[in-house]
Amino acid sequence: MAVKGGWAGKILRVNLSTGNIERINTENFIRYIGGMGIGYKVMWDEVPAGTKAFDKDNKIIFGVGPLTGTGAMCSGRTNITSLLPSNPYNAVSDSHMGGHFGVELKYAGWDAIIIEGKSSRPVWLKIVDDKVTLEDAGIYWGEGTFATIAGITAMMGKQSQVAAIGQAGENQVNLSVIRTGPSHSAGGHGGVLGSKMLKAIGVMGTGAVNIAGDKMKWHELNKYALSLVGANNQHVVPRTPQPWAEYSHPGSRWTAKDGLYWEKADPPIETGTIRPEETNRIGYRTMKAMLDLGKNGPKYTVRMGGCAACPVRCKTHLEVPQLEQYGVDPHVANTCMGFYSPWGVLAGISGGKASVPGESKDDASVIAKALGAHYADDYGVWCNYGQIGRDFAWTYKHGVLKRVLPTAEYNSIDWESIEAGDPAIFADFYRRIAFKEGELSHLGDGAHYISERWNLGEDYWTYKGNKLWTKIGYPVHHSNESDAQVGSLISSMFNRDAQSHTHQNFIGSGLPTEVQKDIAAELWGSADAIDEPANYKPVTKAKMKFAKWSIVRNLLHDSLTVCNWMWPMTTSPLKERNYRGNTALEALYYTEATGEEISEEELDLQAEKLFHLHRALTIRQMGTVDMRNTHDQLTGWQFDMDPDKKAFEPGTIKLDREDYENTLTMFYEEMGWDPKTGAPTRATLEKHDLKFVADDLDVKNLLPA
Amino acid sequence: MSDNIPALAAGFIREQSRKGLLSTENNVINRFEQDAGNGLSLSELSENKEYGDLQRISGEKADYWYSTSCMTSSYAEIAVLLEEKDLLSLIVNTVRRESSLYPRPTAIEIFEYSPYFMKKEEIETMMSIIENDTRYSDIEKCATSIDKFYLFSTKFLPKAQAEYLSEWDAVGQYENQ
Numbered sequence: 039m040a041v042k043g044g045w046a047g048k049i050l051r052v053n054l055s056t057g058n059i060e061r062i063n064t065e066n067f068i069r070y071i072g073g074m075g076i077g078y079k080v081m082w083d084e085v086p087a088g089t090k091a092f093d094k095d096n097k098i099i100f101g102v103g104p105l106t107g108t109g110a111m112c113s114g115r116t117n118i119t120s121l122l123p124s125n126p127y128n129a130v131s132d133s134h135m136g137g138h139f140g141v142e143l144k145y146a147g148w149d150a151i152i153i154e155g156k157s158s159r160p161v162w163l164k165i166v167d168d169k170v171t172l173e174d175a176g177i178y179w180g181e182g183t184f185a186t187i188a189g190i191t192a193m194m195g196k197q198s199q200v201a202a203i204g205q206a207g208e209n210q211v212n213l214s215v216i217r218t219g220p221s222h223s224a225g226g227h228g229g230v231l232g233s234k235m236l237k238a239i240g241v242m243g244t245g246a247v248n249i250a251g252d253k254m255k256w257h258e259l260n261k262y263a264l265s266l267v268g269a270n271n272q273h274v275v276p277r278t279p280q281p282w283a284e285y286s287h288p289g290s291r292w293t294a295k296d297g298l299y300w301e302k303a304d305p306p307i308e309t310g311t312i313r314p315e316e317t318n319r320i321g322y323r324t325m326k327a328m329l330d331l332g333k334n335g336p337k338y339t340v341r342m343g344g345c346a347a348c349p350v351r352c353k354t355h356l357e358v359p360q361l362e363q364y365g366v367d368p369h370v371a372n373t374c375m376g377f378y379s380p381w382g383v384l385a386g387i388s389g390g391k392a393s394v395p396g397e398s399k400d401d402a403s404v405i406a407k408a409l410g411a412h413y414a415d416d417y418g419v420w421c422n423y424g425q426i427g428r429d430f431a432w433t434y435k436h437g438v439l440k441r442v443l444p445t446a447e448y449n450s451i452d453w454e455s456i457e458a459g460d461p462a463i464f465a466d467f468y469r470r471i472a473f474k475e476g477e478l479s480h481l482g483d484g485a486h487y488i489s490e491r492w493n494l495g496e497d498y499w500t501y502k503g504n505k506l507w508t509k510i511g512y513p514v515h516h517s518n519e520s521d522a523q524v525g526s527l528i529s530s531m532f533n534r535d536a537q538s539h540t541h542q543n544f545i546g547s548g549l550p551t552e553v554q555k556d557i558a559a560e561l562w563g564s565a566d567a568i569d570e571p572a573n574y575k576p577v578t579k580a581k582m583k584f585a586k587w588s589i590v591r592n593l594l595h596d597s598l599t600v601c602n603w604m605w606p607m608t609t610s611p612l613k614e615r616n617y618r619g620n621t622a623l624e625a626l627y628y629t630e631a632t633g634e635e636i637s638e639e640e641l642d643l644q645a646e647k648l649f650h651l652h653r654a655l656t657i658r659q660m661g662t663v664d665m666r667n668t669h670d671q672l673t674g675w676q677f678d679m680d681p682d683k684k685a686f687e688p689g690t691i692k693l694d695r696e697d698y699e700n701t702l703t704m705f706y707e708e709m710g711w712d713p714k715t716g717a718p719t720r721a722t723l724e725k726h727d728l729k730f731v732a733d734d735l736d737v738k739n740l741l742p743a
Numbered sequence: 744m745s746d747n748i749p750a751l752a753a754g755f756i757r758e759q760s761r762k763g764l765l766s767t768e769n770n771v772i773n774r775f776e777q778d779a780g781n782g783l784s785l786s787e788l789s790e791n792k793e794y795g796d797l798q799r800i801s802g803e804k805a806d807y808w809y810s811t812s813c814m815t816s817s818y819a820e821i822a823v824l825l826e827e828k829d830l831l832s833l834i835v836n837t838v839r840r841e842s843s844l845y846p847r848p849t850a851i852e853i854f855e856y857s858p859y860f861m862k863k864e865e866i867e868t869m870m871s872i873i874e875n876d877t878r879y880s881d882i883e884k885c886a887t888s889i890d891k892f893y894l895f896s897t898k899f900l901p902k903a904q905a906e907y908l909s910e911w912d913a914v915g916q917y918e919n920q
């Protein structure tokens with residue numbers, strides 16, 4: 039199929055062993071949508087089962103899609119696919135980052151970069167439109183991400199976008215990131231770049247992305263999308279009661295209100311009250327600092343920043359002058375776990391406090407979060423969605439660190455300061471992890487590996503406070519607290535924490551449960567798809583339809599690429615639409631961008647195919663068809679928590695063992711997978727044009743009976 | 744009555760509504776009728792299609808007007824109690840509404856902020872009335888691990904559910920983004 043619009047039309051393949059640079063036509067990948075889909079197809083075709091994440095034969099694919107760089111709302115994300123080192127089987131997984139890298143890649147004329155082989159010396163990849171070269175990275179090797187990104191940007195020019203690893207990635211720490219821009223990082227695959235000695239990728243493009251459809255229609259579509267969008271996470275009601283709003287919710291990220299300021303802006307900027315129709319002021323709706331940094335967040339906020347084509351802007355840009363006392367830049371930008379994970383490293387042991395002489399409790403917590411974010415980002419350490427902090431606290435409190443660390447090493451750690459909540463400890467903590475210094479640094483291996491190495495036993499896995507979801511070694515990420523079986527199922531399906539926000543955005547929209555139930559009935563056939571929070575009922579078919587739809591849309595978004603922290607537009611802030619959004623919007627954008635008329639259902643089917651491929655990749659890598667028992671089982675606390683309560687009583691998110699097995703069975707059936715093992719059947723694979731996958735699995739005896 | 748008075752009166756009500764404020768009939772009449780003789784009736788005005796967004800809401804002390812195109816009925820109910828400084832009803836009604844509608848418990852501290860802006864002492868006084876008056880026996884208080892307190896109505900929200908949701912609001916949501 040000829041590429042008319044949306045896609046750039048070609049994919050870059052770079053072999054680091056040979057230095058060979060090749061251009062591939064994107065056409066062969068169009069039925070895999072883009073981004074994540076291209077990644078899975080390459081991994082299936084080119085990376086043999088049993089390959090380890092840091093092996094030369096592993097590949098890493100930076101992919102964008104037909105909407106990236108088109109200006110479609112929130113279309114600035116880059117998907118990265120590779121084997122994941124922190125996964126015990128090194129199964130395939132994705133990390134993704136926002137910023138402007140993906141857009142620049144499209145402007146340079148590329149839909150993806152396939153990196154393969156291993157360089158014999160540190161290099162960085164320079165892409166200026168069609169001109170692609172491997173450059174010596176000797177001067178950057180050993181540097182943090184900030185210096186590397188700044189250095190390459192200075193060399194290539196301000197318009198360039200750079201993605202880089204820090205020392206953690208270089209040293210092949212399992213938990214490491216790839217970073218771009220001031221506030222964007224993709225967690226999990228930094229070490230893969232390190233293993234290939236690829237320090238960074240710099241890209242600059244002078245082209246544009248062609249829109250195949252009618253330009254006026256495209257313009258109208260953008261206006262329409264802006265009318266449906268809410269605040270971050272598609273929260274569609276304000277956080278406080280406001281005259282224009284029928285509903286409000288204290289958990290909403292629609293924080294805008296009179297008297298709320300970006301106080302460090304010069305002069306300070308008041309967000310004011312922002313009504314839904316004020317589409318030119320959407321960027322003021324969410325002040326993430328209030329949520330991530332606590333009461334005093336606004337005091338240090340310069341502005342909100344974000345990814346290309348995002349009107350919402352969820353990254354807080356801070357100026358914290360006190361950071362200069364620690365010898366670091368007072369400007370820090372991040373969001374969500376970027377601030378919360380370092381906080382967990384400190385607060386898990388200090389008892390939830392930070393303390394800085396002369397500073398209030400609330401200021402100290404901002405200083406701690408900003409300083410921790412600086413070090414984690416610069417060294418390029420990944421938190422495994424907050425797990426590293428919980429692991430640090432648990433192993434300290436249970437005497438594990440005392441047992442496994444050599445005495446001299448144990449005594450070299452300033453436990454007194456950590457217990458006191460002194461943020462100065464971050465420099466030491468993250469350096470040890472990033473440079474693999476001593477036994478403590480194994481915290482950077484990930485949960486599965488420290489459990490084995492330090493013999494942590496069942497107590498570690500089953501302790502509710504550790505939040506470990508499966509034995510694969512990742513934690514909850516909108517799991518049983520998010521519509522019980524729906525969030526639980528979604529959390530069990532991937533090879534790392536589920537990065538699906540589809541279900542969570544809907545549940546967290548701020549609308550009353552009854553309104554959500556009406557919408558659920560329209561979309562998934564029954565109001566039973568959603569329960570009142572913490573008043574859950576046994577699994578239903580509608581819940582599994584909701585779960586499947588959530589996953590499928592997540593894969594769709596990471597392939598198109600649009601931000602799954604905003605998309606889909608399941609709801610809207612508009613009372614006149616009865617708070618309905620428009621779930622066909624992705625298909626409308628796709629149609630206009632590519633010139634290929636496609637319906638919502640057809641596009642969902644394409645994305646569903648990618649999820650079958652993900653499952654097949656996992657089966658092939660794990661070497662077993664029995665996904666139910668080897669992949670999808672929980673650690674146990676989910677069933678045993680709240681001993682004084684039964685599952686399905688109000689006030690608990692406790693699951694029931696039998697109900698969970700039913701959940702799996704019903705979901706497998708919904709997917710067309712074998713209800714016993716949870717493996718895709720040949721019929722299902724063939725239905726989704728994956729006969730070649732079925733044939734390969736058949737040869738390996740990995741198709742269900 | 745001068746020709747443009749109805750339009751001006753409606754415009755005034757809409758503007759006030761946009762700011763979250765209600766208007767009494769007297770308030771509007773005094774503003775626009777001084778030199779225009781008599782005859783401005785908001786009830787009559789609201790019958791006119793052009794001003795169909797004007798809506799009356801009754802309080803304990805007066806009737807008020809607002810524009811439904813600038814203020815929702817749920818906010819108008821809050822605005823009446825704010826106007827009449829009925830702090831007790833503000834707390835009780837908000838808690839019952841949130842427990843039954845969303846459903847969710849209500850953090851006591853929200854009454855310190857927009858749009859309520861109650862003083863800490865005022866909230867404490869109201870709390871002691873709620874705790875000691877049997878008319879509010881359905882309103883209960885629960886605590887979280889960080890000593891943030893919430894109210895809920897047992898008529899609509901089971902205690903255990905209120906406790907879980909309070910802890911989630913105070914702590915859980917920030918650790919699970």
Ligand code: SF4
Nearest residue numbers: 136344345348352601
């Ligand atoms: S919501 Fe945040 S992550 Fe998503 S596109 Fe916008 S700035 Fe990027």
